[in-house]
Structure formats: C-alpha cells, structure tokens
Amino acid sequence: xxxxxxxxxxxESDNTSTLDEMxxxxxTMPVPEGYKVEIVEGTVFMSPQRDTHWEIILDIVEQLRAKxxxxxxxxxxRIDYPGHLNGFATDVTAMAEGAEKTEEGRWRYQDVEFVxxxxxxxxxxxxxxxxxxxxxxxxxxxxxxxxxxxxxCHIYTxxxxxxxxxxxxxxFGDAVDLTGTVVGLTLTTDEFPRD
Numbered sequence: 001x002x003x004x005x006x007x008x009x010x011x012e013s014d015n016t017s018t019l020d021e022m023x024x025x026x027x028t029m030p031v032p033e034g035y036k037v038e039i040v041e042g043t044v045f046m047s048p049q050r051d052t053h054w055e056i057i058l059d060i061v062e063q064l065r066a067k068x069x070x071x072x073x074x075x076x077x078r079i080d081y082p083g084h085l086n087g088f089a090t091d092v093t094a095m096a097e098g099a100e101k102t103e104e105g106r107w108r109y110q111d112v113e114f115v116x117x118x119x120x121x122x123x124x125x126x127x128x129x130x131x132x133x134x135x136x137x138x139x140x141x142x143x144x145x146x147x148x149x150x151x152x153c154h155i156y157t158x159x160x161x162x163x164x165x166x167x168x169x170x171x172f173g174d175a176v177d178l179t180g181t182v183v184g185l186t187l188t189t190d191e192f193p194r195d
Contacts, residue, residue, distance in 0.1 A: 019080055019087045020104075040126045042085035047120045052193045053091075056118045056146050060092045063187050064114070068094050074107065081109050081134040088131060092116040094183065109138040113182050119147040128154075133162040141182045148172075148195040157181055 019039060026037055026044065035046045057075060064073050074093040081088055092115070099111035115135055117127040127145055135143045136159040143156040143164065151172045156164035170176050172194065176187040 019085055022085070023078065023087060037089065039085055039087040040123075041083065041130050045123055045126065047123050050120070050195075052148050052195050053118045053120060056148065056192050057091045057116075059191055060116050060144075060146070060187065063185070064092070064094055064183075067183070067185050072097070072099065077107065079107050079109055079112065081131075082137040083130065083134045086130070086134045088134070090115050091118050096182075109140070112138065112140050114142045114144070114178075115140050116144040116146060119145060119149060121149070124149075132156065132164070136160065136164050137162050142178060144176065144187075146189075146192060148193060151194045153189060 022039055022044070032046075034049050037044065037046050039045070061073055061075060072095040074095065075091060076089045077093065078087050078089055079093065080086060093107075093112055094114035095107060096111045096113050099107065101107055112135075117131065119127055124147075132143060132145075136156075139159045141157065141159065145154040145156075147154065153170045153172070153176050155168040155170065155176060155178070156166065157168075158165035170189065172189045172192045174189060176189060178185055178187065
C-alpha cells in the first residue's frame with residue numbers, strides 16, 4: 001500500500017461513521033426545498049439551486065449521455081471522498097463502467113471518472129479549494145468547474161497528490177475537449193448561461 005492509499009484508508013475509517021451520523025441528523029432537519037446539502041471538511045453547506053446553475057448542470061448531463069448510460073450519470077448524489085469529513089453531493093458525476101454501490105448503498109469515489117461543479121457564490125471557495133483537493137486525492141481523472149461568473153470552464157486533469165498537474169481554461173462558447181481523457185468526448189458550452 002502506498003503512502004497515499006494508506007492516508008486515504010485512514011481518513012475513510014475515521015470519517016465514515018461520523019459522516020453517516022451527520023447526514024442522519026441532516027435528514028431530520030427541515031431543509032428548504034430546492035437546496036443542495038453537502039459536507040465539506042466537516043462543515044455543512046446548504047445552497048439554493050439557481051436557474052443558471054441548473055441549466056448548466058442539465059446541459060452537461062445531456063452531453064455526457066452521448067457516452068454514459070443514464071444509470072452511470074449522477075447529480076446531487078452523496079459520495080464520500082478522502083480527507084476530513086467529505087460527503088459531497090456533486091453537481092454532475094460520471095461513474096466508470098461496472099461501478100456498483102457498496103453494502104451501505106453508496107457509490108465509491110474509486111469508480112468516479114468525471115466530476116463537474118457549477119460555481120455558486122457562497123460555495124465557490126469549496127469547489128476551487130478543498131473539493132478540488134479531495135477529487136485529486138481520490139484520483140478522479142477529470143474535474144470540470146463551470147463558472148458562470150467568469151464565463152469559463154476550468155478543466156483539471158492528471159491528479160497528483162492533492163492537486164491536478166494540468167489546468168486548462170476554456171471560455172463559455174468554446175469547446176471543452178475531453179477526447180484525450182477517459183471521458184472521450186467534447187462538451188459544447190455555447191448554451192451555458194452567465195451570472
């Protein structure tokens with residue numbers, strides 16, 4: 001076992017029961033309809049779904065369906081990631097072929113091939129910071145941030161430790177070329193709205 005694998009295993013064993021307890025408590029709370037809830041480094045974040053946010057998510061999901069069957073594309077589904085108490089409900093997740101849920105009924109981060117987050121003002125620091133680090137530690141091959149405030153996508157590939165070796169920026173309106181990655185397709189951003 002490598003040092004990285006050992007670090008991930010330790011974090012998972014320490015955090016799983018606590019994350020489960022936190023999510024169980026959240027399920028009994030009156031979370032407003034239309035809000036996304038996730039836990040990032042032990043802190044609970046609730047953010048409302050905006051039209052702009054949803055339109056970009058739906059556009060990405062529809063384009064991923066050219067390669068991924070419906071059951072392998074997820075949105076706002078809890079997946080626990082390496083690091084301290086990371087239970088994310090990612091905007092868009094594409095799972096590897098053959099991915100199966102654990103005995104606890106959750107998807108494994110080891111089966112994630114692609115993640116996309118659409119920036120919200122209140123949680124942008126998470127997407128560019130601790131969530132990016134957790135995705136890299138989990139060795140998610142492709143992480144895309146769609147930022148409607150900047151009008152661009154940030155594409156991260158080649159995870160290395162808790163960061164990505166490669167970042168590419170693409171303006172809304174230009175193509176996001178993922179043909180050289182495990183995703184194997186190009187995403188168009190022509191219809192991505194801006195905030």
